[in-house]
Amino acid sequence: MASKTEEDRTWTVRELADELGVTTRTLRFYEAEGLVSPQRAGTNRVYSVRDRARLRLILRGRRFGMTLPECREIVDMYNGAESSERRQLERLLARLDEISVDLRARQADLRRTLAEVADVADQCRSRLDELA
Amino acid sequence: MASKTEEDRTWTVRELADELGVTTRTLRFYEAEGLVSPQRAGTNRVYSVRDRARLRLILRGRRFGMTLPECREIVDMYNGAESSERRQLERLLARLDEISVDLRARQADLRRTLAEVADVADQCRSRLDELA
DNA sequence: GACCTGCTTGACGTTTACGTCAACGTCAAG
DNA sequence: CTTGACGTTGACGTAAACGTCAAGCAGGTC
Numbered sequence: 001m002a003s004k005t006e007e008d009r010t011w012t013v014r015e016l017a018d019e020l021g022v023t024t025r026t027l028r029f030y031e032a033e034g035l036v037s038p039q040r041a042g043t044n045r046v047y048s049v050r051d052r053a054r055l056r057l058i059l060r061g062r063r064f065g066m067t068l069p070e071c072r073e074i075v076d077m078y079n080g081a082e083s084s085e086r087r088q089l090e091r092l093l094a095r096l097d098e099i100s101v102d103l104r105a106r107q108a109d110l111r112r113t114l115a116e117v118a119d120v121a122d123q124c125r126s127r128l129d130e131l132a
Numbered sequence: 133m134a135s136k137t138e139e140d141r142t143w144t145v146r147e148l149a150d151e152l153g154v155t156t157r158t159l160r161f162y163e164a165e166g167l168v169s170p171q172r173a174g175t176n177r178v179y180s181v182r183d184r185a186r187l188r189l190i191l192r193g194r195r196f197g198m199t200l201p202e203c204r205e206i207v208d209m210y211n212g213a214e215s216s217e218r219r220q221l222e223r224l225l226a227r228l229d230e231i232s233v234d235l236r237a238r239q240a241d242l243r244r245t246l247a248e249v250a251d252v253a254d255q256c257r258s259r260l261d262e263l264a
Numbered sequence: 265g266a267c268c269t270g271c272t273t274g275a276c277g278t279t280t281a282c283g284t285c286a287a288c289g290t291c292a293a294g
Numbered sequence: 295c296t297t298g299a300c301g302t303t304g305a306c307g308t309a310a311a312c313g314t315c316a317a318g319c320a321g322g323t324c
Contacts, residue, residue, distance in 0.1 A: 014300075022282095028303090029282060043289075044301055060241060065197030067280075081255040086263055089256050096253045103246050109192065110242065114235050121228045123213040124221050131218055146270075154312095156271090161312060175319080176271055199310075 011047040020055055030058065035072050054078075064106070074099075143179040152187055162190065167204055186210075196238070206231075 013024045020027075030036050031045070036054055038045045047055075054075045061071035077096070083089055145156045152159075162168050163177075168186055170177045179187075186207050193203035209228070215221055 012301080024301090025283065026281085033281095042301095043303095060245065062281095063197060063238075063241070064245075065195060078252060081252050081259070084259070084263070086260065089260050089263075093253060093256045093260075096249055096256070100246060100249050100253075103242060103249065106195075107239070107242055107246075109195070110235060110239055113192065113196075114232060114239075117228055117232050117235065120210060120213045121225060121232075124225045124228070127213070127216070128218065128221050128225075131216070131221075144271080157312065157314085160273090165311095174271095175273095194311095 007049055009049060011052065013045050013047070016047045016052060016055070020052075020059060022059070027055070030055070030068075033068055033072070035068065035075065139181055141181060143184065145177050145179070148179045148184060148187070152184075152191060154191070159187070162187070162200075165200055165204070167200065167207065 011019070013027050017024045017027050027036070027045075027047075031038065035058055036047075036051050038047045038051050040046060057075050057078065058068075058071045061074055062068075066074075073095075077092055080088065080092055083092070143151070145159050149156045149159050159168070159177075159179075163170065167190055168179075168183050170179045170183050172178060189207050189210065190200075190203045193206055194200075198206075205227075209224055212220065212224055215224070
């Protein structure tokens with residue numbers, strides 16, 4: 001029996017756009033750029049759970065300042081992990097390593113930034129104390 | 133005696149651009165946008181240690197996907213911490229709090245991303261093992 | 265004094281990532 | 295059967311963040 005769980009849920013453009021916090025234009029644009037390929041019900045777009053997952057990945061990439069081509073590279077990789085070509089898998093692993101190096105650098109950068117922000121806040125509080 | 137340490141070092145546009153990994157155009161653009169205001173030796177720009185610090189902050193912001201206006205807000209705050217107006221300091225503190233909340237969210241986001249990347253890498257390795 | 269190097273200021277071009285119409289199809293409700 | 299609500303595809307517009315000339319000055323050198 002095909003269990004009809006949330007796996008089968010679908011979304012219209014508007015529904016998904018609203019949920020993801022973007023406009024329908026954005027979703028259509030991403031499709032035109034080949035970042036997602038939702039099914040169609042006649043002429044209308046029907047987004048699947050997988051489509052939604054891809055889009056979430058893309059949007060996260062965007063929040064980190066990645067360009068759309070970069071985002072595409074990432075999402076393409078995610079479903080490339082089921083590849084069966086040895087060569088391909090090795091390239092993927094190498095790329096994943098590069099990415100995680102970059103992400104770790106960003107983490108460190110973030111930590112420093114947070115420390116600095118806290119520092120400035122402390123200076124503020126000191127000044128405020130002086131004024132009291 | 134004015135100790136002539138590194139505090140007094142200055143840079144030309146090119147020197148600083150090269151060091152920061154941007155073009156001179158970028159530095160001039162940032163100046164036109166009011167993000168930095170280097171001194172002049174005659175007509176030529178002379179960047180100070182402080183200018184450099186501001187620029188590093190701005191560029192870090194950019195790496196995190198902030199817009200230039202957002203970057204400006206940040207750098208302006210950094211030297212606004214020496215303000216003496218109570219009202220101003222309180223506003224600053226509030227804003228700093230917002231920022232650190234945002235940064236923490238990004239941290240969490242980054243952690244998730246790193247975990248996922250590691251996960252995909254594991255899947256890759258599994259597949260490679262199967263192929264052996 | 266010609267030449268080169270490095271700086272200057274415009275001014276216009278370009279790319280990215282969408283926004284914003286316009287014009288049209290479609291399906292259920294009244 | 296018409297009226298919305300929601301969808302569709304172009305096509306053109308736009309803001310941000312620079313890139314890319316062009317034209318010119320300033321100072322050192324051969």
